[in-house]
Amino acid sequence: xxxxxxxxxxxxxxxxxxxxxxxxxxxxxxxxxxxxxxxxxxxxxxxxxxxxxxxxxxxxxxxxxxxxxxxxxxxxxxxxxxxxxxxxxxxxxxxxxxxxxxxxxxxxxxxxxxxxxxxxxxxxxxxxxxxxxxxxxxxxxxxxxxxxxxxxxxxxxxxxxxxxxxxxxxxxxxxxxxxxxxxxxxxxxxxxxxxxxxxxxxxxxxxxxxxxxxxxxxxxxxxxxxxxxxxxxxxxxxxxxxxxxxxxxxxxxxx
Numbered sequence: 001x002x003x004x005x006x007x008x009x010x011x012x013x014x015x016x017x018x019x020x021x022x023x024x025x026x027x028x029x030x031x032x033x034x035x036x037x038x039x040x041x042x043x044x045x046x047x048x049x050x051x052x053x054x055x056x057x058x059x060x061x062x063x064x065x066x067x068x069x070x071x072x073x074x075x076x077x078x079x080x081x082x083x084x085x086x087x088x089x090x091x092x093x094x095x096x097x098x099x100x101x102x103x104x105x106x107x108x109x110x111x112x113x114x115x116x117x118x119x120x121x122x123x124x125x126x127x128x129x130x131x132x133x134x135x136x137x138x139x140x141x142x143x144x145x146x147x148x149x150x151x152x153x154x155x156x157x158x159x160x161x162x163x164x165x166x167x168x169x170x171x172x173x174x175x176x177x178x179x180x181x182x183x184x185x186x187x188x189x190x191x192x193x194x195x196x197x198x199x200x201x202x203x204x205x206x207x208x209x210x211x212x213x214x215x216x217x218x219x220x221x222x223x224x225x226x227x228x229x230x231x232x233x234x235x236x237x238x239x240x241x242x243x244x245x246x247x248x249x250x251x252x253x254x255x
Contacts, residue, residue, distance in 0.1 A: 018208050019152060022201070023071040026159045030064040033166025036173045050106050056099040060162070063089075063096050067159055074152075086145070093138055100127055108251040111185065119185040121247040125238030126191055128250065133230050134158055137223065153205070153219035157227055160201045164231070167194035188238040195231040202227070 031039070038057060041047035066089055073082040104127040111120035141154035171193050172186070202224040209216040237243055 017075060018212075019071050019156070020075045022156070022204070023068040023159075025201075026163060027064055027068050029163050030061060030166050033163075033169045037169045050103075050110070052099065052103050052106050056096075056103045059092065059096040059099050063092055064159070064162070066092060067155065090142065097131055097135060100131055104128065105250060105253065108247070112251065116185055117251075119187075121244050121251070122188055122238045123185040124247050124250070125188060125234050125243055128247070129234045129237065129243075130161065130164075130231065133227065134161055137161075137227075149217060150219050153217055154223065156205060157202070157219070157223050160198050160224075161227055161231070163198045163201065164191065164194045167197050170194075188235045191235065192232065195228060199224070199228045 034057070038047065066085070070082055070085055070089065073079075073085070104124050108117075108120050108124055111117060137154050137158050141151050141158070144150040144154065168191065171190065202220060206216045206220050206224065209220060
């Protein structure tokens with residue numbers, strides 16, 4: 001009987017360890033992806049941006065760190081602490097999402113004054129269209145608090161989505177045009193490579209499910225597909241008259 005309990009405990013610990021390791025990967029991506037365009041310039045004192053950009057950065061990294069801490073608490077079996085910090089997580093996520101919207105609105109106004117307002121409208125679709133999906137998945141995660149298997153997978157998908165901006169910064173550095181070229185923002189299709197790269201994290205989770213459960217959990221098989229498809233569909237939508245009208249209205253809100 002004791003041997004059986006020990007084996008069961010070891011198996012559960014092994015399964016939880018997957019989420020702990022991937023939480024560490026998320027932390028590395030979130031921090032490392034912004035080194036060339038944020039951390040390094042800030043360290044050199046050459047980064048210039050509105051204060052809201054720094055606020056948003058602090059909130060985003062705080063959320064990523066909290067996800068790592070929460071995953072570690074579950075891995076160690078400290079469920080009561082995990083639930084207590086969950087209340088703080090709800091507040092942090094809500095403020096973080098608001099900062100995403102406010103930051104992009106402020107940047108749209110700045111970009112308009114710089115004469116790149118049209119490309120700014122197209123590019124802003126990435127943020128404004130992605131936020132509703134993040135909020136929907138977070139709401140589903142909260143709704144499934146009593147169902148840990150679904151709860152942790154919705155949060156995992158949210159983290160995969162939040163890795164796209166960090167991965168995009170890496171591609172921006174690699175594919176940046178030579179100095180002196182047009183100051184226009186890149187077209188929205190530049191989001192495709194980082195989205196596809198982030199989707200590999202979902203594939204890893206699917207493989208983990210197959211190995212540990214015998215089949216992928218519906219949150220991954222359906223929610224993961226929706227996340228990738230939704231992200232890719234933002235590209236054509238960003239060029240529609242409907243979106244451009246919405247974007248101009250959003251930009252005017254902060255004027």
